[in-house]
Amino acid sequence: MKLLSPVDKVEEVERLIKAGADEFYCGLLTADWHNKYIAGSINRRPGGGANFTTLDELESCIKIAHSHSLPVFLTLNEHYYTPKQYPFIMDYVQKVVSIGVDALMVADLALLLTLRKMNINVKTIISTGGNTFNSETAQFYQDLGASRIILPRHLTLEEIGDISSKVSGVELETFILNSRCPNVDGLCTFQHGLAGQSIKPLYENACMLPYEISVAVHSDIEESQLSWKRQHIWQLVHVDDHPCGACALYEFRQMNITSVKIVGRGNPTARKIADILFIRSLLNFLEEKKPTKEQFRQVAQKLHAETYGCPCRVYLCYYPEVLVETWNRQFSSQRSKT
Amino acid sequence: MPSRSELQQILDFVSENGLDFTFVSPFVTDKSLKRLELLLGEVARSRPDSEVVFNDYGVLRVLNNRYTQLEPVMGRLLNRMKRGPRLMMVIDKLPETTVEYFRSYNLTVPALVDFLGEHGVKRVELDNVLQGIDFHLDNLTASIYVPFAYVTTTRFCLVNACDVPEKEELIGIFPCQRECQQYTFYLRNEIMPVILVRKGNTIFFENEALPDDIENIGITRIVTEPEIPM
Numbered sequence: 001m002k003l004l005s006p007v008d009k010v011e012e013v014e015r016l017i018k019a020g021a022d023e024f025y026c027g028l029l030t031a032d033w034h035n036k037y038i039a040g041s042i043n044r045r046p047g048g049g050a051n052f053t054t055l056d057e058l059e060s061c062i063k064i065a066h067s068h069s070l071p072v073f074l075t076l077n078e079h080y081y082t083p084k085q086y087p088f089i090m091d092y093v094q095k096v097v098s099i100g101v102d103a104l105m106v107a108d109l110a111l112l113l114t115l116r117k118m119n120i121n122v123k124t125i126i127s128t129g130g131n132t133f134n135s136e137t138a139q140f141y142q143d144l145g146a147s148r149i150i151l152p153r154h155l156t157l158e159e160i161g162d163i164s165s166k167v168s169g170v171e172l173e174t175f176i177l178n179s180r181c182p183n184v185d186g187l188c189t190f191q192h193g194l195a196g197q198s199i200k201p202l203y204e205n206a207c208m209l210p211y212e213i214s215v216a217v218h219s220d221i222e223e224s225q226l227s228w229k230r231q232h233i234w235q236l237v238h239v240d241d242h243p244c245g246a247c248a249l250y251e252f253r254q255m256n257i258t259s260v261k262i263v264g265r266g267n268p269t270a271r272k273i274a275d276i277l278f279i280r281s282l283l284n285f286l287e288e289k290k291p292t293k294e295q296f297r298q299v300a301q302k303l304h305a306e307t308y309g310c311p312c313r314v315y316l317c318y319y320p321e322v323l324v325e326t327w328n329r330q331f332s333s334q335r336s337k338t
Numbered sequence: 339m340p341s342r343s344e345l346q347q348i349l350d351f352v353s354e355n356g357l358d359f360t361f362v363s364p365f366v367t368d369k370s371l372k373r374l375e376l377l378l379g380e381v382a383r384s385r386p387d388s389e390v391v392f393n394d395y396g397v398l399r400v401l402n403n404r405y406t407q408l409e410p411v412m413g414r415l416l417n418r419m420k421r422g423p424r425l426m427m428v429i430d431k432l433p434e435t436t437v438e439y440f441r442s443y444n445l446t447v448p449a450l451v452d453f454l455g456e457h458g459v460k461r462v463e464l465d466n467v468l469q470g471i472d473f474h475l476d477n478l479t480a481s482i483y484v485p486f487a488y489v490t491t492t493r494f495c496l497v498n499a500c501d502v503p504e505k506e507e508l509i510g511i512f513p514c515q516r517e518c519q520q521y522t523f524y525l526r527n528e529i530m531p532v533i534l535v536r537k538g539n540t541i542f543f544e545n546e547a548l549p550d551d552i553e554n555i556g557i558t559r560i561v562t563e564p565e566i567p568m
Contacts (some may be wrong), residue, residue, distance in 0.1 A: 038432060039425075040439040079418035082442040082473075084435075109395070113449035134368045136396030143399075154493035155367070156511050162368040182509075183541075187365070188490040189421035194428050201529035206422050207490075209527050211534070216522035227500035227521055231536070233509060234496055313507070320510035 001252060001283060002259040004173065005276055007072075008050055010057055012269040013064040019273045020280030024065055025073040025105060027051035027265060028058050028096065033088065039194045042092075043075040044129070046193050050266030059099040071102035075265075077127035079186070080108050090118070097122045103147065106130075107186060112144055123147040128175070129186035133159075135166035142170045149173065150261065154184050157251050157319050164255040171258035177275050178263040180243035180318055182207050182234050207234065233315055242308045245318025249282055250296045278307045297322065339364065345377055349384045359385050365394040365415060378405050391463065392416075402457055411481070412454065414463040414488060419443050419471075421489045423543055426468050426531045441472035451477055464557065466545045468532070475556030483561045485546040486535075495539040497521055518568050537566040 005021035007013055016024070027043040029051035039046055052058045058074070065072045074096055081089055089111070093104065097120065104122055106112050107129025115124060125148040126132060126141045132149050141149055148171035151160060164172055181188070188207075195202035201209065213231045252260060262275045282300055285291065291299065305311050317323045340348070352359045361381050366374055374397065381388050386407040392398045393413035401410045420440050429437060444450055445462060454462075455477060464471065464480050465487040497517045499505040518538030525534040525541070532543045549555060 036433060036435045037439055038436050039428070040436050080444040081447075082439055082444060083446050084438065084442070086447065108444060109453070110444040110447035110450035113453050114447065117449045131365060131394065132396075133365050133394065134371050134396045136371060136399045137394060138396075140395045140399045154511065159367045159369070166368065182494055183490040183492045184365075187415050187418075189418055189488075190490055191420050191422045191425060194424055201527070202424060202428060206424060206530075209529065211525040211527050214524045214526075216524070227497075227523075230500045230506050231496055231523055231525075233507060315507040315509045317510070320508065324508070324510075 019276040131186035176260035360389040362391040481559040
């Protein structure tokens, strides 16, 4: 199983490799696109800081990664591009392919079909925005030449297992750390930021805004108070406070998942390194010590607390059925002792 | 998704009343796809002239491979025009090229038009977005939903167990108890020019004002929603 890391600065590439990254993904947002489209992203991250801003930077990153035989994938994963954007997009694709990008991560079916039609010689990875919720969709994309599919966040381990057992000949990738979107990424039509950081209500993701919530008329006042309280959890779910799915590495190994993805374009380098070290330690532990599921969960949760200075939180767990399983077992054990 | 008996009742009703029938399908996991196929089979047997709206490319693949008599329609979840209402607070300040982007979509990209044609798709669904629609469809016709426009959806349903205290922070994919039949939530923030409505696992807003030039866009059908669709 490989570890896919975000990268957005040339000076961090070597450090991320040393920490244990096996593959990289990144974005390129040039001034000419940004000036024309501002809030219309080229790769789901419209702001600065999350992207390389020149072709030279991207090329430098690729050279370093390739010197270590590691691939670099480029995000071109906005949900759609309009016909007027295609001349820019195709010129952009030609340029990034010529400097050695190993694959394009795409979500727009129209773009995927256009790349095929024009025989562009680059691998395509289907972004989570491709909404591969079942094995038929996986085969749909496989029919169109995809070499890898990134599965959506909103799948249970059992559902991921269903897909992996029915699909062969295409790599599967799952999320493992950070940015646990409350909504289905590929079906969400909220914009990722409409202004700079100085205008917070327009800068922040719409899913993280504080909302005044009311509920339609119903019969039980006490129940409605609980329901109001729960709706505010939405603002916390996405909070970039280390949402984590590390416990599921155990199952992913058994399912032959090709790669696990750390989200984090735009994160400080120190944070990226901590994330890589955390997941790398667990991957090494899995490979070398071949622990039981329970042993692995205990080590993963302990290491999470040590790395991030906080225990696992169920609302930040990528695969909370894992935590619920652990808690139910602990609760039963405590009950049987009393 | 309806049960088989519910579907049969609907099929009987439309037949008795001489109505055309469109079956709208959701995005599905492998487990749900098995259930969906049973329903598609019923539709294909009883009303082979029906349309099936697909919101999942896997479902399109199933229709093309196993239910070729049914007419596929591309659903509004697969139309990912930006719908976030916040856009209306800044649209006057954005460059023209950006506004054009938000009013346009990819349905006129030649490779996609060819693909849809080759796979039997002649109709697509649109939402009544606040910023307006500015493209003209060739070789396709469109339906537009009024008045509830879909914005986003989740499988981490916040309505699930919303009245169970010990599950307050438990956010994940858990069996649906259909709490949404009892609760509808309204979300307000001053940066949003309209109220967001959460019904079940999906957020909508309401927009009754149709585009002026629906015929020029290629819209030939209006899908009216007498209540929030759940």
